[in-house]
Structures are given as structure tokens and as C-alpha cells.
Amino acid sequence: MRIFKTALVLTLVGLLCGAVIGLTNYITAPIIKKNAEKRASEAYKSLFSDLDSVVEHEVINSSVYAYIEVKKGNELIGYIFKAKGSNQRGLIDLVVAYDNSGNVKVKILETDHTATFYVDYVDSENNTLVGLNKKTLVLDNIAGVTQTGDLLRALLADVKIEAEKYIDFSEIPETPEEPEEPELDIYEQLFINKETVEEDTSFAATEKVTKKETVKDVNGYILGYVYTLHGTSTTPLHDYDESESNYITLLVGVDGDNKIVGVKVLDTNHTPKFVNYHNVYFESLIGVLVSEAPIDDVAGATVSRGIIRDLIDALKAVLQ
Incomplete structure (x- = not known):
């Protein structure tokens, strides 16, 4: 009888905990989704200041989970590709934007990676990543931030595959190489x-x-x-x-x-x-x-x- 009572109590506690978790998720999920959409919308505006509307399409079987047509009025002025993935250091969710002039921009929407590591790759002033070849989407390695760099490179490689379906990469100029500084004695x-x-x-x-x-x-x-x-x-x-x-x-x-x-x-x-x-x-x-x-x-x-x-x-x- 005692075993039955214990089992009943544990079952009720489990059901109660499940209900609380479910209720919490029910309340917070829409808020989290709304905040994510707000971050994405702000990112789109920072990448295309003159956009009027966007049309989002789902992508499956890839770290690229969406591609977006960016429009000014009825004119298609560019594309945005959204990709995300995780490794030992956590999530990276980013967007890569291409406009009709061949300009390429990259922005990290969300990440769990330690700020002191991933910021080495971020060039927020120019909406790009440090060491990125904009034509090939190949990213240079930065010593000391290997895991962040590896995940960024994997995401960018998937973006390149998806983007080639819609964009003529021959129109994108090569990233100019930085002039080498003279070696100091x-x-x-x-x-x-x-x-x-x-x-x-x-x-x-x-x-x-x-x-x-x-x-x-x-x-x-x-x-x-x-x-x-x-x-x-x-x-x-x-x-x-x-x-x-x-x-x-x-x-x-x-x-x-x-x-x-x-x-x-x-x-x-x-x-x-x-x-x-x-x-x-x-x-x-x-x-x-x-x-x-x-x-x-x-x-x-x-x-x-x-x-x-x-x-x-x-x-x-x-x-x-």
C-alpha cells in the first residue's frame, strides 16, 4: 500500500511539473519568437536600408533554414540567407545578404559563443566578418578562436551552396587583399x-x-x-x-x-x-x-x- 501511495505521489508531482513546464513554454514561446523576429527585422533594415518588404522562403536539409527576397516596391533588390548551427561552444545564427550591386554583408543574429572569442570575427562597422572573402565566402582562421571559426566556415559554405541557386557569383568582385605592412626591425x-x-x-x-x-x-x-x-x-x-x-x-x-x-x-x-x-x-x-x-x-x-x-x-x- 505504501509503495502504491509513493508511486501515486510521484506520478502527481510529475504531472504537475509537466503542466508547469508546458504552461511556461506556452507563455514564453510566443515572446521568444517575437523577439527573434524583431532582431531579424532590425538586421534586415541594417543590411538593406531602403527595403519595403521581404518574402521569406523555407529551406530544408541544410543549416540554411530560409532565404529571403528583399524588395523595394516591386523591385527585387537582393537576397538574405539565414543559417544556424551549433558546436561545443553553442549556437550561431547568422544572415548573409547580397544586393544587386554585388555587395555582400554578414551579420550574427544570435550566438551562445563567448563574446571575447566571437567578436574577433565581427566587423560590425562594415556588416561583415574579419577575414571573409566575399566572392567565395571563405573565412580566414583567427588563432585562438578555432571552434567559432570552424562553425562560421561551415555555415558560410552552406550559404554559398544555397546562394548559387539565385545569384551569379561572377558579378561579385573579389575581396581586395590587405597590403602587407613592411616588416619592422x-x-x-x-x-x-x-x-x-x-x-x-x-x-x-x-x-x-x-x-x-x-x-x-x-x-x-x-x-x-x-x-x-x-x-x-x-x-x-x-x-x-x-x-x-x-x-x-x-x-x-x-x-x-x-x-x-x-x-x-x-x-x-x-x-x-x-x-x-x-x-x-x-x-x-x-x-x-x-x-x-x-x-x-x-x-x-x-x-x-x-x-x-x-x-x-x-x-x-x-x-x-
Whole structure:
């Protein structure tokens, strides 16, 4: 009898919970749908400022779930393709717009991806994605945001397949390549009057301070020294970091009084955005004695901060 009562109570509780969930969904579903439609409508207006109406068509068997005819009066002025998909980091829902002049624009409607990652791809000012070839819809890879980039590329590939049914891609101009910036001499960034750099072969390298170089001007006068610092860590950089270790290599310029004249990142496999967090710290070291260099206390870049702290301590030990 007791078992029967327990089963009855559990059944009633289950039915009640189901009813509450159903009622909640009944109330919230229309609100969620309305908000989604509002976001989409605002996106359409931002992509086609002169649109009067849109006609939406459903697409099946693809991450592209709709294509939209955009009209000004009775004139067809472009298309919008809506695509969405998910991976380990969550949902991305985006739209790709083509107008009759061959312009291509991309806008993310909704995403679960961490903002600090997906914003690396977003060029909101121009309604596009960073590194996007507008003719092929091929997206460049940005280090440190691999999973977001992989999902964006998959969605864009599906959009391209669907868009080719309605759009002549031969009319779309190639995305112009960014002009390459001239390579800067990193030693000149540390010593502006640098003429020559010579390795000090008498220097006793340590595990982290691997090289010492002497910098001279055009007259052979010693301007200072550059130390190469190299550090590694086995701590993963992020949840999906499969590398066994990561590293940072610094060049530290020091004058004849052992005052720091500059710090530059020579090489690293850390995400550039997080490495750049340390630039303020590097600038604060200029003019400071190596022995009195403060610790790096930058927030938001724990792994690189730990490596940099160890490297500065290693340089202090060499110059003490």
C-alpha cells in the first residue's frame, strides 16, 4: 500500500511539473519568437536600408533554414540567407545578404559563443566578418578562436551552396587583399639608432635567458644589450587546447646601467589578444632597473602572465 501511495505521489508531482513546464513554454514561446523576429527585422533594415518588404522562403536539409527576397516596391533588390548551427561552444545564427550591386554583408543574429572569442570575427562597422572573402565566402582562421571559426566556415559554405541557386557569383568582385605592412626591425624598436647586433658568445645562457646580444650604433658605440627570454607552460590556454605545451619568447632591451629600454614579444603560440593585454605592463618597465622591475599583474591572461613573471625573474637572476 505504501509503495502504491509513493508511486501515486510521484506520478502527481510529475504531472504537475509537466503542466508547469508546458504552461511556461506556452507563455514564453510566443515572446521568444517575437523577439527573434524583431532582431531579424532590425538586421534586415541594417543590411538593406531602403527595403519595403521581404518574402521569406523555407529551406530544408541544410543549416540554411530560409532565404529571403528583399524588395523595394516591386523591385527585387537582393537576397538574405539565414543559417544556424551549433558546436561545443553553442549556437550561431547568422544572415548573409547580397544586393544587386554585388555587395555582400554578414551579420550574427544570435550566438551562445563567448563574446571575447566571437567578436574577433565581427566587423560590425562594415556588416561583415574579419577575414571573409566575399566572392567565395571563405573565412580566414583567427588563432585562438578555432571552434567559432570552424562553425562560421561551415555555415558560410552552406550559404554559398544555397546562394548559387539565385545569384551569379561572377558579378561579385573579389575581396581586395590587405597590403602587407613592411616588416619592422624589432631591434630598432628597442634601440632606434641600432646599426649592428652581435651575439655575445661569452654569455652563459640559462634555461630561460637563452641569449645576449650587443647592439651598436653606426660609430661602433655600444647602445645596450638585448636578452632573449624563452618560457613554456603545460597549462592549457583554453578548454579545447590540445597542445602539450605553450610558449612565449621575449626580447628585452637593457642599457649600460641595466635599465630596461623596451620589451617585445618575439614569438608565441598564445592568442594575440591575450598577449596584447601585457603591453601596458611592458611599457611600464621602460626606464626601470631590471632588479626593480615590478611583477606582471595583468588580469584575464593567467597562463601568459605566469610565464612572463618567470622570465623577468630569470633576467633579474642573470643581472644581479
